[in-house]
Amino acid sequence: MSDHELRVSKIRNGTVIDHVEGGQALNVLAILGIDGSEGLGVSIGMNVPSDRLGRKDVVKVEDRELSSSEVDVLSLIAPEATINIIREFDVVEKNRVIRPTHVSGVLSCPNRNCITNAGEPVETEFAVVGNGVRCGYCSTIIRDDIAAHIDV
Amino acid sequence: MRQDHLITATQLSRDDIEAVLDRARRIAADPAAFADRHAETVLALCFFEPSTRTKMSFDTAAKRLGADTIDMGTVESSSVTKGESLADTVRVIEGYADAIVLRHPSEGAATLAAEFVDVPVINAGDGAGQHPSQTLLDLYTVRENHGLDGLTVGIMGDLKYGRTVHSLAAALTNFDVNQHFISPDSLRLPRSVRFDLHEAGAQLREHTDLEDVLPELDVLYVTRIQKERFPDENEYHRVAGQYRIDAGTLADAREDLIVMHPLPRVDEIAADVDTSGHARYFEQAHNGVPVRMALLDTLLEGTQ
Numbered sequence: 001m002s003d004h005e006l007r008v009s010k011i012r013n014g015t016v017i018d019h020v021e022g023g024q025a026l027n028v029l030a031i032l033g034i035d036g037s038e039g040l041g042v043s044i045g046m047n048v049p050s051d052r053l054g055r056k057d058v059v060k061v062e063d064r065e066l067s068s069s070e071v072d073v074l075s076l077i078a079p080e081a082t083i084n085i086i087r088e089f090d091v092v093e094k095n096r097v098i099r100p101t102h103v104s105g106v107l108s109c110p111n112r113n114c115i116t117n118a119g120e121p122v123e124t125e126f127a128v129v130g131n132g133v134r135c136g137y138c139s140t141i142i143r144d145d146i147a148a149h150i151d152v
Numbered sequence: 153m154r155q156d157h158l159i160t161a162t163q164l165s166r167d168d169i170e171a172v173l174d175r176a177r178r179i180a181a182d183p184a185a186f187a188d189r190h191a192e193t194v195l196a197l198c199f200f201e202p203s204t205r206t207k208m209s210f211d212t213a214a215k216r217l218g219a220d221t222i223d224m225g226t227v228e229s230s231s232v233t234k235g236e237s238l239a240d241t242v243r244v245i246e247g248y249a250d251a252i253v254l255r256h257p258s259e260g261a262a263t264l265a266a267e268f269v270d271v272p273v274i275n276a277g278d279g280a281g282q283h284p285s286q287t288l289l290d291l292y293t294v295r296e297n298h299g300l301d302g303l304t305v306g307i308m309g310d311l312k313y314g315r316t317v318h319s320l321a322a323a324l325t326n327f328d329v330n331q332h333f334i335s336p337d338s339l340r341l342p343r344s345v346r347f348d349l350h351e352a353g354a355q356l357r358e359h360t361d362l363e364d365v366l367p368e369l370d371v372l373y374v375t376r377i378q379k380e381r382f383p384d385e386n387e388y389h390r391v392a393g394q395y396r397i398d399a400g401t402l403a404d405a406r407e408d409l410i411v412m413h414p415l416p417r418v419d420e421i422a423a424d425v426d427t428s429g430h431a432r433y434f435e436q437a438h439n440g441v442p443v444r445m446a447l448l449d450t451l452l453e454g455t456q
Contacts, residue, residue, distance in 0.1 A: 113279050115260040120237050122264060129347070137260025138281060139344035 009043065014062040016084040016091075017074070022047045022055035024077050027147045029059065031073055031106055032066065040064055053080060072100045076133065077147045102127055107142070108151035114138035124151070157266045157273040158447065161284040161319035162348055166326035173292050176439075176446035186217055186445060190452055193219035196249035198241070199276070200227050200256045205415060206276050206286070209440035210253050210448075217445055219452075222248060239268045246271050251452060254278075272451040280313040280342075286414055287319040289443040293436040294371055297410050301328040304368045308334040309375030309395055309420065311341045316414040317375055318345045325352035332357045332365045336391045339377065362397070367404050372397075372430075374413045376420055398422035402430055412436050 020028055025044045029035065034042060041062035050056035071083050075097040085093035105123035109116050116124045116137050125136035132143035142149055158164075179186050195214040199207050207223075214221045224230050224245070232241065238261060245252055246269040254262050255276040262275030262282075277283045294300060305324060311317050311333055321341070324331055331354060333341055340358060341349075349356055359365055366372070377395055382388035396419060402409065413421055413433040425431050 111259060113257070113259055115238065115256070115258040115264045115278075118238070118258050120239050120264055122239070122267070134344065134347070135260065137263050138279075139259070139348075141343045141347055143343075 010089055011041070011043070011060050011062045011086055012089055014041075014060065014064055014086055015066045016086060017059040017061075017066075017071070017078075018056070018082045018084060019050065019053060019080045020057040020059060020074075020078040021053065021080065022057055024147060025057035025059050027077050027150055028057070028074055028081075030150050031077070032061075032070065034061060068095060068098070071095075072098050073103050073106055075099045076103065076128070077150075099128055102136075103133060106151070107133065107146065107149045109135045109138060109140055110142060110149055111135065111138050111140040114140060156270075156451070157262070157275075158284050158451065159262045159266055159273065159275045160282045161287045161323040162282075164284065164287075164323055164326070169288065169291060169323060169326060172288055172443065172446045172450055173295055175449060176288075176292055176442040177296075179445050179449075180439075180442040183216060183442070183445075186449065188218040189449060190214070191218040193217070193251070193452060194249045195219050195221045195448065196224070196245045196252045197221055198224045198245060198252055198254045198256075200224075200232065200238075200254075200261075201277070203255055203276070205437055205440060206255065206283075207253075209437075210274075210276065210285075210444050212441050213444035213448055216441065217448060219250075219448070238264060242269050242273070245269075251448065274447070274451070277315055279315070280318075281315055282319045283315040283414075284319045284323075285444060285447055286316045286440075287323045288447060289436060289439045290316070290320050290373070290412060290414070291323060292439050292443045293412060293432055294410070296439075297432065298370050298408070303328070303370045304330045304332065305371040305373065306332045306334055306362070306365055306369045307373045307375070308362060310339045310377045310381065311335040311375075312339040313378070313381060314375045317341070317373075320373065321345060321354075322348050322352070325349060325354045330355070330357070330368075332359060332369070334359045334362050334365065334395070336360060336377075336394070338391075339381065362395070362401070363404070366402075367406065369405065369409055372405070372409060372411050374411060374417075374420055376413075376416070376418055392420070396420050396422065397425060399424040399428045402428060405430065 043060040045058040047055045081097045083095045084091045103126045126133040134141045242265040251272040253274045259279040259281035261278045266273040377392045410432045411430045
């Protein structure tokens, strides 16, 4: 039994998001729109030892199977993340997150003069480019600390 | 041009640009032939920021095509002061007009407007973003003087916030043009424009001194460095002073160098350049009418 399983118990049904970069677990939940109000059981392990990452976070969401379209956006802040679908305590599906081409409504544009920050009835839209994302309205490119611009 | 809107110069191919410029040349040669082409058309002029040249030249261009124009007026006199969103404003105006010319202080405003309406939207300047119709008349002016290939172009001044610069630099990547960018460090091209130039395969040559590159240039495109970009007025005067040109500055330039400026100028080009034989900025401004006629004719043609 590995160290993180000692700290965070197994779940019967749901999704385990593993190999999240240490410290990003709460951002993962923010991106997924999970804040506890929906009544799902949520367990978080933060900064647990990892052979691959040194320290990693683990997020377990009970009774909800997250689709790839929901989780691919996590690749922006957790490119190494793996998504495990759990049924009756067994991993029935294991996937890596894939970089999406676009991200809608998750990030806010850091350009204060961008029209998306002017109270207009639109979601933000970012294209994933190179090692960052680019605002579909004002073209501002974010490369560093994308997590700081999560707006959900 | 097969687009419904003109939002950014990055959307323009070489063929798009040449088609509009060719049409502008035909219009300039025989404006009467185009006089009634859009007699039943109404063009909405929605300027959320002050404008002289752009607004008046679009107004003139529309009228010379036989179209009528409606003007939103100043922001202070419009329902914008009541808190109406841009999305609502353009959806209302869409019911009155066949095309919308939009200037707005926020970057991305024209992109947003185009999402909410079916009539063509022309970006007439969105904050520090883009000003693609200015670019078309800039290219027309360059082409009439030098052609558009085998050129060395210097773009100088406020490259960070200058929307005419952002559009021009992107459009020039369609041609065989060496681009040099001359500015203070604090006003270099923004990351997004650099990204587009890199993606287009253009080489970025940046300088802080005009004299490093002036003798090579066929075109010097000057833009205004605005006082409000500097927190300290003394710093503004120190920096802006380094990017002013006069007839003496141009002594080392090629004889056929042309000097362009989107206007208005303040003091970045001295009056003695006007008569130096290099000046093309008034010709450039005048070209706004046939080029915008050609642009409107092209976009409206697609709606008929």
